[in-house]
Amino acid sequence: MMRGGLLFIFLLSSISYGQILVDEPSQDLGDVYENRGKITAKFILKNPYQDDTIRIHDINTSCGCTAILSDDTLIMPRSSIELKFSYDPKGRSGLFSKSIEVVSRIGIYDQHRFFLKISGNVVSENMAVKNVNAELIEYLVAPISYYAITPYDTSYLDFNFFISFVNDLTYEIDFYQFTTIGFEVGVKDYEDIEQLEYLLFYTHGKIQREFRMRGYDPNTVIFDDPVFVENNDLPLWSKASIKVYSVNFGSDLIQESVIKLTDDEVVENKDLMLNYERFSRPSTEEVIEQVNFEGLEAKLFSRGSLDLQGVVLSPKRMSYHDRVKFGEQLEKLIFTHLKKSSGISKKEVNVQFDSLGIHPTDKFKFMLWDKADEEELQKFSYEVKPDRITPPLLPTYRQSTLLTTDIDLENEGFKYFWKNIMLNHKAGRTIKILVESSKSHIPRGGEENTLLLANQDGLKIKEALQDMFLKETGRELEVVVEGYVHGPEYNWHNKRHAEYSQYEYFNLIPLVNQQNGTNEFSTNPYLVNFDYYFNGIDTASWVFSKFANYIAEEIHQNGYVHLIIESSISRIQLEKNKTNIFIAYERALESEYRLKDYLKRKLVDPNRIIFTEERFLMQGPAYDGTIPIVKFRKFQYLKIIPEKHLLK
Numbered sequence: 347m348m349r350g351g352l353l354f355i356f357l358l359s360s361i362s363y364g365q366i367l368v369d370e371p372s373q374d375l376g377d378v379y380e381n382r383g384k385i386t387a388k389f390i391l392k393n394p395y396q397d398d399t400i401r402i403h404d405i406n407t408s409c410g411c412t413a414i415l416s417d418d419t420l421i422m423p424r425s426s427i428e429l430k431f432s433y434d435p436k437g438r439s440g441l442f443s444k445s446i447e448v449v450s451r452i453g454i455y456d457q458h459r460f461f462l463k464i465s466g467n468v469v470s471e472n473m474a475v476k477n478v479n480a481e482l483i484e485y486l487v488a489p490i491s492y493y494a495i496t497p498y499d500t501s502y503l504d505f506n507f508f509i510s511f512v513n514d515l516t517y518e519i520d521f522y523q524f525t526t527i528g529f530e531v532g533v534k535d536y537e538d539i540e541q542l543e544y545l546l547f548y549t550h551g552k553i554q555r556e557f558r559m560r561g562y563d564p565n566t567v568i569f570d571d572p573v574f575v576e577n578n579d580l581p582l583w584s585k586a587s588i589k590v591y592s593v594n595f596g597s598d599l600i601q602e603s604v605i606k607l608t609d610d611e612v613v614e615n616k617d618l619m620l621n622y623e624r625f626s627r628p629s630t631e632e633v634i635e636q637v638n639f640e641g642l643e644a645k646l647f648s649r650g651s652l653d654l655q656g657v658v659l660s661p662k663r664m665s666y667h668d669r670v671k672f673g674e675q676l677e678k679l680i681f682t683h684l685k686k687s688s689g690i691s692k693k694e695v696n697v698q699f700d701s702l703g704i705h706p707t708d709k710f711k712f713m714l715w716d717k718a719d720e721e722e723l724q725k726f727s728y729e730v731k732p733d734r735i736t737p738p739l740l741p742t743y744r745q746s747t748l749l750t751t752d753i754d755l756e757n758e759g760f761k762y763f764w765k766n767i768m769l770n771h772k773a774g775r776t777i778k779i780l781v782e783s784s785k786s787h788i789p790r791g792g793e794e795n796t797l798l799l800a801n802q803d804g805l806k807i808k809e810a811l812q813d814m815f816l817k818e819t820g821r822e823l824e825v826v827v828e829g830y831v832h833g834p835e836y837n838w839h840n841k842r843h844a845e846y847s848q849y850e851y852f853n854l855i856p857l858v859n860q861q862n863g864t865n866e867f868s869t870n871p872y873l874v875n876f877d878y879y880f881n882g883i884d885t886a887s888w889v890f891s892k893f894a895n896y897i898a899e900e901i902h903q904n905g906y907v908h909l910i911i912e913s914s915i916s917r918i919q920l921e922k923n924k925t926n927i928f929i930a931y932e933r934a935l936e937s938e939y940r941l942k943d944y945l946k947r948k949l950v951d952p953n954r955i956i957f958t959e960e961r962f963l964m965q966g967p968a969y970d971g972t973i974p975i976v977k978f979r980k981f982q983y984l985k986i987i988p989e990k991h992l993l994k
Contacts, residue, residue, distance in 0.1 A: 365400050365450050365458045366421070367392040372561050375433075375466035384432045387464045391429055393421035395452075404449040405429075435468040445560055452866075461559040482521050484606040487514050489591035489598060493584035495766065497541035498949040499738040503552050511590065512556040514603040518595060519557075519566050526594055527553065528570040532577025532587035535758070539574055541946075542586050546572055548949050549590070582765040585741070620656070620714035627664070630675045633712050639683055645716055646688055646695070652716055654680070656699035659711040673699030676712070739905060740766045740856040742953035747850045751803045753810055763854060764814070770858050771819060778824045778857040780906060781807050782956055785829075786849035787836040800829035807852055832960060834931040843924060844931075853953050860905035867896035869991040875983045878920060882936035883984060885944040894941070896988065898950050906954045908989035911938065912961040916978035918969040930962040937984055958989060 369390045378385050393400045400421040421427050431446055443465040450458050490511045492502045502508060518525040529546055533539060554564045570593055577587050591598075622628070622636040646652050658673045677697040684695055699714075743763035745754060754760060771777050783804030785796045804827035815823035832849040872893040874883060883890060900907040913934035915926045924932075942952035966981035967973065 365393075365395075365452060366448075366460070367394050368460070368462070371460070372463040372465070375464060378433075378435050378466045378468050380435050380468050384434045385466075387431050387433070389429045389431070389462050390426050391421060391448075392426040393423055395423050397423055398452045399423060401451050402448060403451045404447075406447040406449075429462075431462075431464060433464060443561070459559075461561065463561040465561075482517065482605070482607060484604055485517060485521075485595050486597045486600055486604040487511070487518070487592040487595045488600045488603045489589050489596050491587065491589045493581060494542070494545060494586045494588055495584060495738050496741045496951065497538065497545055497585055498946075498951050499545070499585075500548060500552070500949055501736055501738045503549065509556070510603075512553060512560075514605065515592060516557070516560060516562065517605055518592065519562055522594075524566045524568055525592065526568045526570060528591050528593045528596070529572040530589040530591070531572055531574050532580065533574060533585075534576070534578060534580055536574070536576075538585060542574075542588075543572070544947050544949060545588075547947075582761060583769055585762070618713055618715050619654070620712055622713075623709055623711040625709055627660075627710055630672065630679060633676060634679045634683065636712075637680060637683075637714065639687065642684060642716075643688055645718075646684070646690065649718065651694045652684075652696070653718065654695070654697045654714055655717050656697065656715075657711070657713040658699050659704065659709070661708040661710070662704055664710075680714075736861075737859040739860060739901070739951065739954070740770065740858050742856070742951055743854040744851055744953050746847070747803060747852055748847055751806060751852075753807060763856070767815075767856060767858075768818060770856075771815075771821075775858055777815075778826070779811060780855040780857055781811075781825060781827045782853040782855065783807065783827060783829045784849050784851050784853070785831050786833045786846040787831060788846050789836060796831045797829055800831060801827060803852065804829050807854075811854075828956070828958075830956075830958060832957065834928055834962065843928065853956075855906050855954055857905040860901075861903050863903045865896065865899045865903055867892070867899050869896060869988045871985050871987040871991060873983060873985045875979060877979065877982065878918070880933060880982070882933060882940050883986075885940050890944075893986070894944060894948070897941075897955065898945060898948060900988070900990075901950055901954045906956055908956050908958045910959040910961070910987040910989060910992075911957055912963065912983075912985040912987065913937070914963040914965055914981055914983050914985075916966045916969070916981040917964055918975070918978055926964045927962050930964065931960075933984060934960060934962065937986070941986070 369392075371389070373387050373389075375385060375387065391402075402419045402421070429448075433444060443463065446462040446464075448460055448462060450460075488511075490502075490507055495501075515525045515527070529549075531539075531542055531546070533542065550569055554567055557567050558564055580587060619638045619642055620633070620636055622633055642652060642654075656673065656676065658669050658676075660669055660672075676699050680697050681692070681695060684690055741763050743760050745757070745760070767777060767779075781804045783800045785800040785803075787796060790796070790799070808825040808827050811825055812823045815821065833846055834844050836846070870893075872883070872890060874887075874889075885891075885894075897907050897909075911934050913930040915930040915933075917926065920926060920929055938957065942955060945955070946952050966978055969978070
């Protein structure tokens with residue numbers, strides 16, 4: 347069934363879809379004649395990579411009337427292929443818009459999908475055509491609801507029900523030009539709202555991308571401000587309940603969307619064997635003279651049988667009984683004529699004038715056609731694929747050790763952490779926990795080895811976790827302890843400015859559900875040189891974005907990432923009350939904050955970033971006023987080094 351009348355023309359020179367570059371992702375074929383055969387659309391798909399081969403993994407069309415003509419499945423590096431699609435307009439007059447989903451892969455894990463689109467208008471060279479007057483007569487969109495395990499959980503975005511929700515909303519755009527989407531978020535603690543807003547913002551982008559891939563302008567998708575409500579019935583393992591719904595057509599009373607369109611108006615076309623109309627009532631013989639018996643005999647010869655369907659429309663003054671009688675007379679006369687000319691029996695020919703009605707303009711009208719010539723209903727043919735469920739990484743737990751080095755078992759955050767551990771254990775997943783135990787450089791009771799204290803605290807936490815796990819499951823729990831000393835050296839100058847308490851903590855990182863794959867992004871360090879007015883790294887730069895992709899993928903694959911940060915400053919004194927080494931520390935600290943905040947907005951848990959070493963350096967010659975300041979720039983830099991880079 348035809349949907350909407352939107353045509354899309356993308357005037358873009360080259361659009362990237364993750365892996366593949368497409369010159370024209372949407373093609374408007376304009377007016378297409380119904381009876382001049384199939385039409386073809388060609389798409390050029392380019393591989394922009396230097397070394398990687400892209401494989402076309404899967405191609406799906408929005409209906410069976412679009413045929414794939416190309417057999418190419420591989421796009422070699424720095425080359426392109428041509429994909430051809432055909433559309434048969436026969437019997438499909440009116441506007442059309444067909445989408446083709448292309449799924450591509452590099453290697454095993456890096457999979458992308460995008461949509462190509464062809465659209466146009468099928469016109470007939472015959473005056474008698476099929477009119478398409480589709481309207482939405484019933485439209486209710488079922489909301490989607492889910493529990494977010496963590497504020498960084500996007501696993502639901504790959505579920506089939508999410509894709510179906512977007513597909514359902516396209517009807518609203520087709521018929522009303524825009525759709526409005528709302529969010530209702532249930533939380534136990536309103537302090538979680540800020541983190542959940544990142545998740546909603548990410549979801550906005552995902553929804554807009556889905557519409558954009560289908561050829562819709564993102565401006566046709568409107569988001570209402572999210573509504574946050576208190577939900578004390580949340581499962582202990584969940585951070586929030588989230589409902590996504592259609593503001594204008596949503597209904598909580600249904601589980602599946604209800605979408606009904608008016609039937610296409612059945613009128614005559616060139617395949618009609620009888621198409622006769624007049625104001626006065628004709629005799630049956632007069633109607634029979636208008637039947638195309640030559641065409642019927644040709645069809646009978648080629649097919650061996652006929653199944654004929656007829657319509658009788660009359661003015662209101664003609665009774666229903668008279669219409670039935672008139673139809674029966676026509677059935678008998680048509681069969682008699684065919685039997686006389688072709689010698690057929692009732693087994694070969696079936697004639698029925700069972701569509702009887704009132705003519706809207708008070709006329710007598712008679713139509714007859716072979717059912718084999720009826721337009722086949724366009725059915726959306728698609729394979730129901732299993733949900734690509736990728737479980738999210740579990741919540742981490744971070745606790746200050748200023749007051750106690752014991753785990754606060756009554757803390758809601760720890761209960762939330764531990765419940766997810768136990769549920770995943772019951773699901774048969776291997777459980778491993780990484781304990782990051784951190785201390786500052788504050789002196790403590792004559793103990794000089796602060797790193798030893800950090801490790802001792804970590805081992806104490808390890809023992810407590812293992813005892814809990816053993817009591818609840820009867821199994822051993824693997825726990826790895828990493829002790830670190832963070833922050834600046836402790837002295838009188840630094841004491842005035844540094845917040846040492848922030849480095850007294852332990853951080854529990856569950857290593858469950860990580861993908862254990864290969865990170866395709868480069869492990870090269872991030873390095874930036876700067877002048878003297880510098881506070882921290884620029885997260886808007888392209889170089890930083892590439893580096894952040896590596897970190898995000900490393901966490902996705904391994905559950906955490908080890909980084910080294912090196913902040914260097916020249917010997918030109920910048921402030922009276924702070925040493926240059928302390929300024930280097932402040933720059934490193936601000937850069938760490940910016941890095942973690944950037945990744946948090948990308949839904950990466952910042953607790954999974956571990957700085958294993960912090961280097962604060964003052965380098966270069968002493969400044970005596972004779973050396974140009976620009977010469978000192980090479981000593982002014984900040985570098986973030988993945989530990990894996992050092993292992994190469």
